[in-house]
Amino acid sequence: MPFWKIDLILLAFLSRSRIYVTAEEWIQTELWFNNNQHQDCGKFLEAIISELPFWKDLSNISTTAWQQQREQILASMEMGIRFCLRDDLPEHSMLKHLNDPPRCLSFWGDLHSLWNHQALAVVGSREASSELLIWLDRELSVLLSARPDLIIVSGGARGVDQRAHFTAIKTKTPTVVWLPSGLLRPYPPEVQKWKQLVLELGGCFVSEYHPLEEVKKWYFRQRNRLIIGMSQACFVPQSRYRSGSWMSATLAAEMGVPVFTTTALPWDKHFSGNTRLLQDGAYCLFSSQDLIDFFMKR
Secondary structure (H helix, E strand, O other): OOHHHHHHHHHHHHHHHOOOOOOOHHHHHHHHHOOOOOHHHHHHHHHHHHHHHHHHOOOOOOHHHHHHHHHHHHHHHHHOOOOHHHHHHHOOOHHOOOOOOOOOEEEOOOHHHOOOEEEEEEEEOOOOOOOHHHHHHHHHHHHHHHHEEEEEEEEOOOOOHHHHHHHHHHHOEEEEEEEEEOOOOOHHHHHHHHHHHHHHOEEEEEEEOOOOOOOOOOOOHHHHHHHOOOOOOEEOOOOOOHHHHHHHHHHHHHHOEEEEEEOOOOOOOEEEEEEEHHOOOEEEEEOOHHHHHHHHOO
């Protein structure tokens, strides 16, 4: 991989973690790279700071430190991590048409083969009840058996997310695990234990961050827009009002992605998000057949 492309990858990660760069400024950065494919660290840093002032904070990074960052990217590639810049996304990918599309994705697995699949985002409580998880496993198993072309997209969190991934693995269905951290600093840590199973079934682990980036609180919302952004529907089996999963469902509705949730007892705070979602117009899901019928029409 040429150094100029590694430099663009590094800038993409920096723009999501340490240096704020707007979507419009990122497009300017990509255009600048098309005309200025520098190789030397010093010349590259000096030129981009001079010509694109919104990268002025790069002046705090030494040439030696930048070279070390390049070497980290090369080392991660030797570990099997691959990178997909915004321009590398297929034109029909919904991610490419977000208001703020991903600038660079790092991934393990066969990400590109999944663009032509229909995808269901499953998000929900980390403290889901055992009864809910049993029901979810049963209904998702039926759905995935009826629709073998469907993939499950979720965030690897404990509770609903992990059960959705496990059900996909059990039914030999590809699943996409979106991390709110770098691939080499997975959060939660236990997702690393089932990475090989996910990859063997044609799924992948994906992140919008540098492979060595640690999780941060605000990364969850950034990550959630991508879970929703590559999915045709969002299913929220259980959520509290104003929880992360409830906010993901609200984001899905804002993005025009249909939201499904289940009925709940009005006084049960563990399902208070479900109740509010239904009030706001989410589809009420009674069984897997509701999702089977939805995807049949698409």
